[in-house]
Amino acid sequence: MELYSTKKISPNVSIGEAVLKGLPDDNGLYMPVQIPELPKSFFDGIEKMTFQDIGFTVSQALLGKSVDDQSLRKILAEAFDFETPLVKIKEGFSVLELFHGPTAAFKDFGARFMSRLMRYFLQQTNQEINILVATSGDTGSAVGHGFLGVEGIRVTILYPKGKVSDIQEKQLTTIGGNVSALEIDGTFDDCQRLVKSAFLDEELSSKLNLTSANSINIARLIPQSFYYFHAYAQLKSDGKPVVFSVPSGNFGNLCGGLIAKKMGLPIAHFIASTNVNDIVPEYLRSGVFHARPSIETISNAMDVGNPSNFPRMLALHDWEYDKIKNEISAFSFDDNETKQAMREVFNECDYTLCPHTAVAYLGLKNWLQEQHEAFNGVLLSTAHPAKFIDVVEETLKAKILIPERLQEALSKEKVAQPMSGKFDDFKSWLLG
Numbered sequence: 001m002e003l004y005s006t007k008k009i010s011p012n013v014s015i016g017e018a019v020l021k022g023l024p025d026d027n028g029l030y031m032p033v034q035i036p037e038l039p040k041s042f043f044d045g046i047e048k049m050t051f052q053d054i055g056f057t058v059s060q061a062l063l064g065k066s067v068d069d070q071s072l073r074k075i076l077a078e079a080f081d082f083e084t085p086l087v088k089i090k091e092g093f094s095v096l097e098l099f100h101g102p103t104a105a106f107k108d109f110g111a112r113f114m115s116r117l118m119r120y121f122l123q124q125t126n127q128e129i130n131i132l133v134a135t136s137g138d139t140g141s142a143v144g145h146g147f148l149g150v151e152g153i154r155v156t157i158l159y160p161k162g163k164v165s166d167i168q169e170k171q172l173t174t175i176g177g178n179v180s181a182l183e184i185d186g187t188f189d190d191c192q193r194l195v196k197s198a199f200l201d202e203e204l205s206s207k208l209n210l211t212s213a214n215s216i217n218i219a220r221l222i223p224q225s226f227y228y229f230h231a232y233a234q235l236k237s238d239g240k241p242v243v244f245s246v247p248s249g250n251f252g253n254l255c256g257g258l259i260a261k262k263m264g265l266p267i268a269h270f271i272a273s274t275n276v277n278d279i280v281p282e283y284l285r286s287g288v289f290h291a292r293p294s295i296e297t298i299s300n301a302m303d304v305g306n307p308s309n310f311p312r313m314l315a316l317h318d319w320e321y322d323k324i325k326n327e328i329s330a331f332s333f334d335d336n337e338t339k340q341a342m343r344e345v346f347n348e349c350d351y352t353l354c355p356h357t358a359v360a361y362l363g364l365k366n367w368l369q370e371q372h373e374a375f376n377g378v379l380l381s382t383a384h385p386a387k388f389i390d391v392v393e394e395t396l397k398a399k400i401l402i403p404e405r406l407q408e409a410l411s412k413e414k415v416a417q418p419m420s421g422k423f424d425d426f427k428s429w430l431l432g
């Protein structure tokens with residue numbers, strides 16, 4: 001697998017280099033030079049395949065010979081040791097529950113695969129690396145857990161003070177070991193800016209061997225394509241075209257689906273569903289991409305004002321606006337609409353959505369209303385509702401159970417270093 005930079009200035013690299021480096025020096029994003037199409041025989045038998053078998057075929061096609069088959073099978077078996085159920089809640093609406101991993105969010109798919117792939121490539125180089133990860137709620141703990149105890153790797157999580165849920169904060173500040181948390185006085189965009197500035201700082205890069213575990217690292221996107229195949233496999237016999245509604249913030253999740261489609265998965269359409277941080281819906285309406293400061297919402301993991309993966313969305317559509325518009329519809333919703341959707345699904349379907357999945361539900365519902373044929377709609381359910389227990393219980397006027405793995409974090413003491421949003425402070429801390 002050879003990768004190019006979306007800015008097209010830095011040289012092409014191998015997958016091992018791209019994973020360990022995270023970002024090219026020209027500040028673009030790594031993308032595969034070629035995305036292979038999978039053979040028809042794979043799709044003919046896909047409904048009989050396990051999640052891990054699907055993951056093996058997809059990642060083997062993408063990674064080529066850079067990882068041997070035995071190691072790849074081991075990476076997949078260790079990373080995906082939990083269920084990914086597809087639950088039909090009503091006609092045309094199924095929820096793909098991506099929250100059964102250790103940190104109860106879809107980020108476990110990317111983080112657990114990435115940590116093992118990085119370890120595989122690191123063993124061949126004898127390097128030590130420092131991972132910087134910005135989080136608006138879910139990525140931080142998934143990456144922290146994915147890399148906990150991995151020799152030669154230090155992880156620093158940056159999260160915005162007061163802008164993640166209580167459970168999310170406990171999860172990402174209680175990991176310990178080789179994982180530290182910085183509580184940044186600012187927004188998620190500030191956290192992301194600090195991380196990106198660190199990569200561009202020559203002194204830091206030369207002294208610390210920095211890399212990223214956000215979805216700007218291509219290793220996160222490969223596994224985020226597997227579950228699109230897995231959902232399709234379960235719906236295939238039904239015969240109706242499949243559409244995915246993706247709760248979106250940094251747009252890494254949607255890019256995983258776009259890669260799956262390029263590999264031949266017959267996805268009829270994508271719905272990008274956002275909260276009021278509607279940078280991409282606005283782009284699809286106007287053709288203008290205008291990053292702006294993020295606004296706080298109840299679907300906080302999607303409070304992103306400058307979606308990092310936007311250049312990848314362009315690259316996957318040959319930088320043509322019309323091609324993107326044909327493939328993706330986008331909708332945005334405010335908190336009141338989101339709460340209303342949570343109540344609607346709870347009362348009608350006896351199913352509890354987290355605020356992010358509720359945004360996806362609204363996106364699908366709106367899009368289906370404009371169609372004249374029947375579709376199988378899949379909502380990617382990105383997090384367990386208990387991660388947002390206060391807003392969920394208050395909205396539904398009902399009690400929800402907190403899974404044991406989340407309760408465990410709640411019983412621990414928060415350890416986080418408070419920090420301003422100034423780059424100089426962050427740099428001194430890293431160097432110190």
Ligand SMILES: N[C@@H](CCOP(=O)(O)O)C(=O)O
Nearest residue numbers: 135136137138139214215250
């Ligand atoms: N939604 C994320 C923000 C970071 O996104 P990523 O997918 O680029 O890592 C979060 O929950 O932290």
